[in-house]
Amino acid sequence: xxxxxxxxxxxxxxxxxxxxxxxxxxxxxxxxxxxxxxxxxxxxxxxxxxxxxxxxxxxxxxxxxxxxxxxxxxxxxxxxxxxxxxxxxxxxxxxxxxxxxxxxxxxxxxxxxxxxxxxxxxxxxxxxxxxxxxxxxxxxxxxxxxxxxxxxxxxxxxxxxxx
Numbered sequence: 001x002x003x004x005x006x007x008x009x010x011x012x013x014x015x016x017x018x019x020x021x022x023x024x025x026x027x028x029x030x031x032x033x034x035x036x037x038x039x040x041x042x043x044x045x046x047x048x049x050x051x052x053x054x055x056x057x058x059x060x061x062x063x064x065x066x067x068x069x070x071x072x073x074x075x076x077x078x079x080x081x082x083x084x085x086x087x088x089x090x091x092x093x094x095x096x097x098x099x100x101x102x103x104x105x106x107x108x109x110x111x112x113x114x115x116x117x118x119x120x121x122x123x124x125x126x127x128x129x130x131x132x133x134x135x136x137x138x139x140x141x142x143x144x145x146x147x148x149x150x151x152x153x154x155x156x157x158x159x160x161x162x163x
Contacts, residue, residue, distance in 0.1 A: 008162060011108060066115045076139050090120060
């Protein structure tokens with residue numbers, strides 16, 4: 001039996017795969033944890049910060065464990081949808097690493113480990129059907145990522161490296 005590529009979406013499994021958070025005296029995630037577990041990858045096209053479209057994004061900070069996969073996913077999206085990136089809203093970046101809780105829940109988001117990404121949040125808001133391209137969803141799912149658009153409480157902007 002082959003080992004699943006990504007952990008289940010439970011805190012202990014996420015900590016085991018992506019690193020158990022350490023905190024500094026200020027209560028924030030320690031720089032040591034971030035250095036040990038996070039890296040930066042290049043984006044093959046320019047993205048814009050969804051809530052401040054004047055801010056260009058050229059790199060994404062993510063967990064080292066997902067960096068190769070996420071980089072390959074973005075390269076494939078760029079190859080297949082190069083002429084449609086803006087039309088599909090894939091130039092709108094909603095975030096990757098962000099130590100935070102799941103909205104309205106008492107549990108850390110997969111973003112807290114840098115193992116999730118939000119794309120085109122303006123057109124794919126939480127609780128809506130959204131308009132995420134089925135081709136983009138397929139690319140993420142082929143890499144073993146989960147798409148939030150299939151959840152009971154739909155989150156169509158969200159992709160995460162969990163099973």
